Amino acid sequence: MAEAGIQNPWQIALTAVLVEGIIFVILSAFKFRETLVNKIPANLKYGISAGIGLFIVIVGLKGANIIITDASTLIALGDVTTPQFALAFIGFLIIAILHHFKVPGDILIGILATWVLGMIAQATGWYTVDAEAGAASLFPDFSAKSFIPAAPYLFKFDFSYVAGHFIEFLIIVFSFLFVDLFDTVGTVIGVAEKGNLLRKDGSLPRVGAALMSDALGTIAGACLGTSTVTSYVESSAGVAQGGRTGLTAVTTGVLFLIALVLSPIFLAIPGFATTPALLFVGLLMLSSVKKMTFEGDIADVVSGFVAIIMMPFTYSIANGIMFGILSWVILKVCTGKIKNIHPVMWISSLLFVLRIITLVI
Secondary structure, three states: OOOOOOOOHHHHHHHHHHHHHHHHHHHHHOOHHHHHHHHOOHHHHHHHHHHHHHHHHHHHHHHOOOEEEEOOOEEEEOOOOOHHHHHHHHHHHHHHHHHHOOOOOHHHHHHHHHHHHHHHHHHHOOOOOEHHHOEOOOOOOOOOOOOOOOOOOOOOOOOHHHHHOHHHHHHHHHHHHHHHHHHHHHHHHHHHHHOOOOOOOOOOOOHHHHHHHHHHHHHHHHHHOOOOOOOOOOHHHHHHOOOOOHHHHHHHHHHHHHHHHOHHHHHHOOHHHHHHHHHHHHHHHHHHHHHOOOOOOHHHHHHHHHHHHHHHHOOOHHHHHHHHHHHHHHHHHHOOOHHHOOHHHHHHHHHHHHHHHHHHO
16 A cells, blocks of 8 residues: 555554444344354364463563574574573463462463563563663553543544555455454454353353444444454453453453553553463463364364464464364354255355455455
């Protein structure tokens, strides 16, 4: 878009997010997403939950440079002598010890403890501030004159691009739609499964309301000038601490508002301090693999396995669901069980094919 002379491509992106949100509301109103969540096979649901656990682990390991990119092996062990590596691992062990003794708030305490150890490391010279390397100071900076956040970019949509580039815009919308749709489905399933909220048949009570609020949040976020507002996989940390109701989300929202004016404190918390929390939550979610069956219907077995491996190794929850459902549908057809495929699974498979086409062209 920049090469084409477009000055504010982010406004086109916001427009695409708005359209995506409207489509989400329609899909939620007609219960497409609700049906999709409830009709995904139980084994695949457990695979999604375990896969999200590994995905969170990859994110955490990368954030503390415990794993790094490698030209030969794709990933490799990071520098074990760095404070980020050592303190993240120590923080993880602190959470594990607190969890063993059933200390309330063990994950939060682990984050704060790792941050404090980081500040000590900076004060002693072990941790050095290097902005170019992404190593910011771990001490809060209160030198700013005002901590009030800037005014939001309200309703900064640009529909002029759509008229002359309809197909290109459609692809942009579909890309947002696909990732957000199946990331949300995966997150809802993973968090609900970890919270023991799924019924015995694998369905989730009142999931329609959760998905509709997610869709409305997408529209609200676009109007406020931010990227897609959606359910976030870090919700599993709250579930791991016992959160089960909407009061958990309301509390989190209020704390986010407080964080806006206390930004120096929260911005000083480094990525390696949250790594222990991500690793431990990943551990808890990975336990869903124990509920999987590795015998019986090959479609159920393979689809769950595919979801587990594709999420972390392609760095995408949506990819894990895509290949998991595709493999399930294909194997059902090949094993003569086509009657067991619900229409919503056929529609999802078609969306996956379209997604693959957009990746190729």
